[in-house]
Amino acid sequence: MKASKVAYKPVGMLLGAVSGAVAGAVFKQVWTVVGHDADAPDATDQDRGWQEILIAAALQGAIFAVVKAAVDRSGATAVHRLTGTWPG
Secondary structure, eight states: OOHHHHHHHHHHHHHHHHHHHHHHHHHHHHHHHHSSSSSOOOTTOTTSOHHHHHHHHHHHHHHHHHHHHHHHHHHHHHHHHHHSSOOO
């Protein structure tokens, strides 16, 4: 395994945690507007319909994927600029 991959592992783990927190906050704000409710439905929420639950899950998944990709790409770009090697 290349040294750049090993060195990037802790950075990647930290960025993963940050991206999860950011994505959660973004989803909460978006759901407040889209769902007209402060709390997104859980899959086992008896008082919510299928459509609302599936829309919330799809929206949450999309937001998490986009935020994770943006944070991962930004971190890799920063490491490349600092070290001259791409961490991948």
